[in-house]
Amino acid sequence: MNFVVCCKRVPETIARIKIAADGRSIDWQGVQPIISPYDELALECALRLKEKGGGQVVALSVDPDGQETLLRNKALPLGADKAVLVKGGPNFDGYAVARIIAETLKTVPFDVCFFGKQAIDDDGGCVAAMVAEMLGLPRVNTCVGLEIDGRTAKCRRQIEGGEELIDAPLPCIIGVQKGINGVHEARFPGIKGIMAAKSKPFEVRPAPAVEATMEVVKMELPPDRPPGRIVGQGKDAVKELVRILREEAKVL
């Protein structure tokens, strides 16, 4: 079974984001890059499937700045067998990124291609479904359960208040939600993994030229909330709080 996991470089979740001088992007100064958490869970999910049933895991990253650190220092040490770095491409244009990935996947064979359910920078969450449509493949996004049964992926997809039970013939595209197959956390790379990573294949290619469909005009920090007030201490403050919520804030 061949697995591909698409890994996106994003700022770590605890980062305080500052807007860059151009007013249309963020300032990476002092910000730690990570593999987007849902992508990392997808990698963990793929590694577990490989450990169970054999196969190969390829970590794929499209990086506008061509940075390879996360593939080298994270994806390969964690257990991916090979890395493919596609240099270039836009950000915040899911369609253009999906085109690049779909183009790349034509030469990277797979049975299941994993994405995180969304990257935690642009929070778009549309690339997986777009790639599936472009390649004419079935897909399951916000997938919380995945079992390979012969040539079918038996999936559970999270929706509001329930789950859709979906059969997707392989090859297919999966967008991973936290908790998929009980995966809540990725493993940590061990010394062995770090050493092994050095000799694993690492392929670099330029991004194919694609048409841009969207552009970021402006980025801004949300306005600070007006200062609030402490109504009081302990349970004596409860009556006053409820009165305020009803009579002043009028939210009840």
Place this chain on the structure above:
Amino acid sequence: MDTLTVLEVRDGKVRRPCLEALSEARRLAQKSGGQASALLVGDAVRAHAPEAAKHGAATVYVAEDPRFRLYAPEGYARAVVEAQKKSGAGAVFFAATAQGRDLSATVGAMLGVGVATECTGVSIEGGRVLARRPVYAGKVTATVRFRKAPAVLSLRANVFAADESPAAGAVVDAKPEVEDAALRTRVREVAATAQGKVELTEASIIVSGGRGLKGPENFVLRDNLAAVLGAAVGASRAVVDNGWRPHSEQVGQTGKTVSPNLYIAIGISGAIQHLAGMRTSKVIVAVNKDPDAPIFKVADYGIVGDVFEVVPALTEEFKRVLTH
């Protein structure tokens, strides 16, 4: 600009976030000298056309197919593209529900355009659609512009008003030609996991609990308070990572982003990734024993105190005033 809004029918009703999206699409169409239309897609959905008309759809496209009884992404997407072609809409709107997010991406791929997901503001300038949307889990607001038409957008729930503005609602058939083989993703059935519960992202009141509740057994305090208020329940990342609560309740950067009318945080200190996910709530209330907890920096009203003492008292007081 003409607009098309895709409506989702669940439990015999058009879902509220879809009516919010239709209302906003209609306002935008009116402002720009266009007309709003809507699409109903499913097995037997025609009966909901008057509901769409009531919210401003001059035309209601209907795509009925027995194979569309459950969500069939490839089939539904073809129906949307069909209705877009028929209507000539310059912008296609979805609600940012599980289905809307998945379907809008597929439609974007078919129309050759990106999708603005979870928008909180939409405008038209020089014939191009601009969308405001929270990114980096709400730490940043981005304004994006479509370079191509039609624009494809999903709108965040609870942000836009769903108001009535009756229109003709002429029903037009828009069933697409779809071969069986094109329906690649097969939804076999829908299993309800939380029937009757209020969905977090659509709730108007949310009560969230954090590590201050000290253990999974104490979340009953949160649940009791939520029950009195008819609220949805949320949790911080810390308690989800500890396995006290399921990930479906997590509010914040790797969970859900919410903007209810009232957000009550109990025993949540307010880590940056949590604040990012709830800071657009209209009114925030925090109960925490630490007066320096970051949650108080975003809260409109706070009580400093022991959650085990304050929360039950709060539940009783709400019960008392709300039943009068």
